[in-house]
Amino acid sequence: MRRRLIALLSFLLVFSVVLAGCSEKEAKVTKSRLEVIKERGKVVGGVNADIPGFGYVESDGSYSGMDVDITKAIAAAVFGDATAVEFRPLSAEERFIAVQTGEVDVLARNTTLTTSRDASVGLAFAPVTFYDGQGMIVRKDSGIESLEDLEGARISVESGTTTELNLADQMRKLGISYEPVVFDSQDAAVAAYEQGSVDAYTTDRSALVSRRTTLSVPDDHVILSEVISKEPLAPSVKDGDSKWQGVVTWTVYTLIQAEEYGITQDNVDTFLDSEDPEIRRFLGVEGDLGEQLGLPKDFAVQVIKAVGNYGEVYNRHLGPDTIFDLERGLNSLWTEGGLHYSPPFR
Amino acid sequence: MDKNKLLTKKPQKSPYHPSTGTLDWLKKNLFSSWLNTILTFVFATIITFIGIGSVKWIFLTANWHVISANFRLLIVGQYPIAELWRVWICLTLVSFLIGLSWGLWKGTMGHLTIAVTSMYFIVGCLPFILMETRIWLLINIAVIGATYAVGKKWSKLKKSTLIGWFLMFPITIFLLNGFGVLNHVGSNLWGGFLLTLLIAIVAIVFSFPIGLLLALGRRSKLPIVRWFSIGYIELIRGVPLITILFVAQLMLPLFLGNGIDIDNVFRAMVGFTLFTAAYLAENIRGGLQSIPRGQFEAAEALGLNTTIKMTFIILPQALRAVIPAMVGSFIGIFKDTSLVAIVGLTDLLGMGKNIISNPEFLGTQMEVFIFVALVFLIFCNLMSYASRRIEQSLGVGKR
Structure with a gap:
């Protein structure tokens, strides 16, 4: 009995020493993520690998999509090299933990900016890169024209998403009774809709547009004009690192500001000898905005050269030349009636 | 006289007449009674419908271009x-x-x-x-x-x-x-079937010695070793594999702090190895318990020490007895590797999920998932076939 006790005590002793060693190491690390990234030589970006238009894998194995381009822009801002980035595909469940633990430096993965995610999940959001909203798709011949017509309908929805909660909120508000049919993947939910076992399918409008193109006769289906919820999608970083958050924030603003100035991937060099002081400051010809952010002087030029301005990024993945042909709508610049607006670079 | 009559009587036809033609076989197996006949027709109709539907889908509807265009991705992932x-x-x-x-x-x-x-x-x-x-x-x-x-x-x-x-x-x-x-070439670029195979092989190769030690440890007379083994086995067997993967992928970096960065493929491999080891340990312990006491006592009577007794007398018999159970675990772990798709690794299934999100291939999930299933089917069958042959050649169940 005494031998057992001694053994147990010695085991506990060893264990506590190991634990103490761990905590000591943790206390030491306080430097900004930006320093860590510069030392490492690449940005680790948490992206979605299975959302059409936002993040997916091309046949040649490279990542592509709008969120992927945002991450590339950040890498270009830090290193002047859009390839200095490692993509980490993340599932919806693990995305927040991956940011909290420092697995990824930045999360650009169709994440809706909400109060609780900002406050209690420990994320710090950069500006919104895509204003989405939840929509509803129905069959044309069903005669459904608005949410009120959905009384008693079966609606398929993905489980565990804000989409499911929004649907419940909205329908309760309107006093409509309906039957939610919950699936754990978008594919299954769409398949159920296409087979006709449900009357409607709801998800973000951007996804609805892409899903509609894959239905066997897309013109038989119509997306209701009502928007059920606001879904502003924004990149995020770990809370409490204002320096790194600043880099991500201003990289996004760079994309938006570049479109406002009309600076594109192709013509960026011609703007370098522009007389306009605002543009000169923006491109780093004058002033020290880059240094203030902890970035190279010409980070904006690098960002634009790497991915283009916001409009170019949008059109490349969601614009008229893609199968989605998604209208800019809210995602236009403020000058064109949209919501994208960059504070002044000065 | 009566007896004679009986003997000279023409021998009756034997009640057993082996069927010869296809017609006989059909009659006996499919149309032996009116109930069977109805069943035969009902199921024949169902099978025909499913068959025609499948053939139509495979040859006409399905867009196999998604497989051919992404074949490299599915097999080796994003390897340069x-x-x-x-x-x-x-x-x-x-x-x-x-x-x-x-x-x-x-x-x-x-x-x-x-x-x-x-x-x-x-x-x-x-x-x-x-x-x-x-x-x-x-x-x-x-x-x-x-x-x-x-x-x-x-x-x-x-x-x-x-x-x-x-x-x-x-x-x-x-x-x-x-x-x-x-x-x-970082392991974040290892993907597709290559990754599936690597994780499975690592788990199988490394879990075997660990499982063996745990099985022996659980029967050990040293209390700490025994407690540790029991604690470990019961802990791991008491939680689902996916939670172990979540811990390995998400909690471990949290515990380790910021300074240490362990590759996420490596973490998944470790998770799988630790999980398989616990199950294997129980399989092997079953084998050890099936060895009669006499074998232990005989070995001890010969003056063999524990190491020799175990390696040459007990383990060969114990392991042979549990080959089917072990291979069952291995096949299970091979299929379970597809769970890493949930924690964001791009194994065969994960890669398939990524590919169907390419706008060019939207709506081809059936084709991709059928391909993935086919690959798993082929390899699992090869594994179970190999194990059957090994059992036969070792004479499991005969001796």
């Missing part, structure tokens, strides 16, 4: 094209060893080799395969043939071939990663 030769060298080395083993051991190896060779051949014949891939596959087939001839002639090579199989694993990892000697 310029470095693909390393994967081919690994495969060629495996072919080399397979050929040698076939020549040396014949029997079971022969069937497996033929299966592997025909797989190379079929893949090589697929219309969308690149010329370079075809040449490599051809080289592989040739290597198998050549080494078979060598193995057949020199039967002394058995030991070196076994050593070769053991060295194969570190060589593969070295070639794939590079470790500074060759260009570094």
